Amino acid sequence: YGKQWYQRRVRGTNHKVLEEGEEGGSEGYVTIVTRPCSIVEANLEHTINIHMDNSGFVTGLSLFTKTEECVGKTTTASAFNVHTQVLYPVIGAAPDVNTFIQLKEAEERKKSEESKDKRSFFAKYWMYIVPAVLFFMMSMGGQ
Numbered sequence: 001y002g003k004q005w006y007q008r009r010v011r012g013t014n015h016k017v018l019e020e021g022e023e024g025g026s027e028g029y030v031t032i033v034t035r036p037c038s039i040v041e042a043n044l045e046h047t048i049n050i051h052m053d054n055s056g057f058v059t060g061l062s063l064f065t066k067t068e069e070c071v072g073k074t075t076t077a078s079a080f081n082v083h084t085q086v087l088y089p090v091i092g093a094a095p096d097v098n099t100f101i102q103l104k105e106a107e108e109r110k111k112s113e114e115s116k117d118k119r120s121f122f123a124k125y126w127m128y129i130v131p132a133v134l135f136f137m138m139s140m141g142g143q
Contacts (some may be wrong), residue, residue: 004036005033005034005035005036006033006034006035006036006039007031007032007033008031008032008048008061008063009029009030009031009032010029010030010050010058010061011028011029011030011058012028012029012030012057012058012059030058030059030060030061031061032048032061032062032063034063035070037070037072038065038067038069038070039065039080040073040074040075041065041067041070041071041073041075042065042066042067043075043076043077043081044075044077044079044080044081045065045066045077045080045081045082045083046063046064046065046080046081046082046083047063047064047065047082047083047084047085048061048062048063048082048083048084048085049061049062049063049064049084049085049086049087050084050085050086050087051087052086052087052088052089053088053089054088054089
């Protein structure tokens with residue numbers, strides 16, 4: 001099994017119904033190819049994952065064995081032991097944009113309320129008024 005390949009092929013997302021007499025070729029198929037020595041050295045045991053899209057069409061295949069590289073071992077197994085898994089996409093958590101926007105708006109309102117100074121005119125500007133009044137009182141002093 002030096003230059004040979006182990007191949008599996010299934011109909012993929014580009015599947016179209018062929019009319020009678022029409023040539024299909026390999027268009028519309030998803031194929032996986034691996035070296036057979038990796039399967040033989042794993043005692044003919046391997047896992048094939050079939051990856052599907054949300055519509056139920058095959059988008060990819062993956063093959064796993066217990067061996068990482070071929071070293072030339074033989075097997076005593078007489079039949080394939082194939083485990084198959086069908087995997088659909090997992091939709092991850094989506095951000096809750098509305099809540100985030102509401103929190104930001106509330107934070108802005110709070111900042112704007114805090115930045116408003118609710119003191120009276122004299123309470124805000126007493127440090128300017130007192131020296132001006134003292135200056136005028138001292139300059140008019142004796143008149």
